[in-house]
Amino acid sequence: MPKRALILVEGHRNSGPLYVQAAQRLGLHPITLAADPAQYDYLAEESIEAIRVDTDNFDALxxxxxxLRATYDIAGITGFAGRDESFYVTVAKLCRHFDLPGPNPASIARCSDKFTQRQFLAQAGVPVPAYRLAATAMEVESAAAEIGxxxxxKPAEGSGSSGVRLCRDMDELAEHTTYLLEGMYIWRSSPKILVEEFAKGPFYETVTMGDAVIADGAADFDPPPHFVPCASMFPAPLTEEEHERIADVSLHCLQAxxxxxxxxxxxxxxxxRGPVVIEVNARLPGWTAPQLIQLAYGVDIVNEHxxxxxxHECDLRATQSHISAARFLVPERDGxxxxxxxxxxxxxxxxxxxxxFYVEPETPIVRKGDDRDRIGHVIAASPDHTRTEAIxxxxxxxxxxxxxxxxxxxEKK
Incomplete structure (x- = not known):
């Protein structure tokens, strides 16, 4: 009887090992398909089967x-976005091609384009910031003037806050527009910039599976103009009414x-005006969120995914009630x-x-103004918010x- 395999398209420094370990616990043989398997250290460390393939090429995949089907019983296919959320469209198409469980590729495609996503949300009455789409410096300036x-x-496609910046005046607007449009930012397709209102207020997030809200959390960021996460917590410190309100808006997003x-x-x-939706990502959150959710609620979201x-059927029921939190270690300078x-x-x-720590001593540090600036984290959990923060x-x-x-x-070194 052939061994049951789980195909993982590409990998992830934090989430990748969690998926590999969960697959093995479920009796599956994980196989990673990647353009460069060597960039994922855990594959070699854990002797995980990996195949080099152009993951941008659907036919090659x-x-x-x-x-692989000649040797294995492929039980499922999933993957990781890297720097481009539209990558999940490829994974969804692979699932459909091989008649395996997976999302609707059209739904993932409309979600991965931030402008299209905004249009669907706004048309459904979901509260979103004012927004415009621009492809030239003149269009960016005009959109900013209209919004104020x-x-x-931000790029209309992408992830990890890459290319995202708060522009407080016309000089910053011109500077970042030049960065995005004149060759310094790497586009996978023709440049499309989303110009949007700066929604001021605390940051919250929800994690859903199917039509169920599993968890909600809060996060904080280093000072603008960039948005580098520095802290995360589950569950969010909200009242019961506030929890219900963002859960309702979350379900409205999924329907839209x-x-x-x-x-x-x-x-x-x-x-x-209450919770305003900044973005919907058709995937699990990355980095420490899966660990924080398991510590807070007792739900292993990677395993259930x-x-x-x-x-198979998921079990998303909470089995505990703790406060879990992470602090990210972010350098203050290059060097x-x-x-x-x-x-x-x-x-x-x-x-x-x-x-x-994600890096070793003697590593060059070159900050990019996005989540890649983080060099490590600390995670703690306890039954109490104040105690967790103190720890x-x-x-x-x-x-x-x-x-x-x-x-x-x-200068001489």
């Missing part, structure tokens, strides 16, 4: 999967976008990371679940690192 400064400029299958991650700002992918200390001491603090702060205070500035051009 179907060819590899067809060849400050505005957010026809996202009736699989996971979604919906981001909000709570403004003067894989069960859905292979055609060479020459020292990391205090990790063992921080990890020994009662209530700390994980202390992790995190105690651990953070024990951690130290230093960055030697890069020499200026012409």
């Amino acid at each position: 179907t060819h590899v999967c067809s060849r 400064l400050p505005v957010i400029l 976008l026809d996202l009736g299958w699989g996971p979604a991650n919906i981001e909000f700002r709570w403004t003067k 894989i069960k859905l992918v292979i055609g 060479i990371l020459d020292r990391i200390e205090g990790v063992i001491l921080a990890a020994a603090v009662p209530g700390v679940v994980e202390v992790r 995190l702060q105690r651990a953070i205070d024990l951690i130290g690192w230093s960055i030697t500035p890069l020499p200026l051009r012409g």
Whole structure:
């Protein structure tokens, strides 16, 4: 009898190992298809089968999967977005091609284009910021004038806050428009910029599976103009009425976008007019969110997603009620990371679940103004909000690192 395999298209530094481990616990053989498997360290470390293939080429992917079917019983296919949310459209098409459980490719496509997504949400009466689509510097300037400064400029496709910036005046608007349109930002297709109203207020998110809201959380960011996450917490510190309100808006989003299958991650700002939807991602949240949700609610969302992918029934019922939180370690300048200390001491603090650096000493640090700027995290959990925050702060205070500035051009090292 052939071994049952789970196909993982590409990988992810944080979520990838969770999917591999969950697949193995479910008795599946994980196989990663990637353009460059070597970029995912965990594949070699765990001796995970990996195949090099052009993951932008649908025909190449179907060819590899067809060849694998001669040896394995392919139970399901899923994947990771990397820097481009539209990548999930390819995964959805693969599921449909091989008659496997998966989302509707058309629903994923309308969600991955932020402008199209906004149109569907606005037409359904979901509260969203004012927005315009622009392809030239003149159109950007005109859109910003109509909406009113400050505005957010962002690529209409992408993820991880890449290319996203708050523009507070015309100089910042012109500077970031030049960055996006004149070759410094890498586009996968013709440039499309979303110009949107800056929705001021605390950031919240919900995580859904099918038509069920599993969890809600809060996050904080480093100071603008960029949006680099520095903290995350589940559940969000909201009243019962506020929890219900963002859950209702979340379900309204799913209906508007026809996202009736699989996971979604919906981001909000709570403004003067209540929760305003910033973005709907047709996937699970990345980074520490799966761990935080399991610690807070007792629900392993990666495990339950894989069960859905292979055609099994999910169990999304909460089995505990804790407060979990993460602090992200973000450098304040570019340079060479020459020292990391205090990790063992921080990890020994009662209530700390994980202390992790993503980089080693002697690594060059070049900040990009998005989630790639994070160099590590600390996770803690307890039954109480105040206690969890105190645990995190105690651990953070024990951690130290230093960055030697890069020499200026012409200076001797």
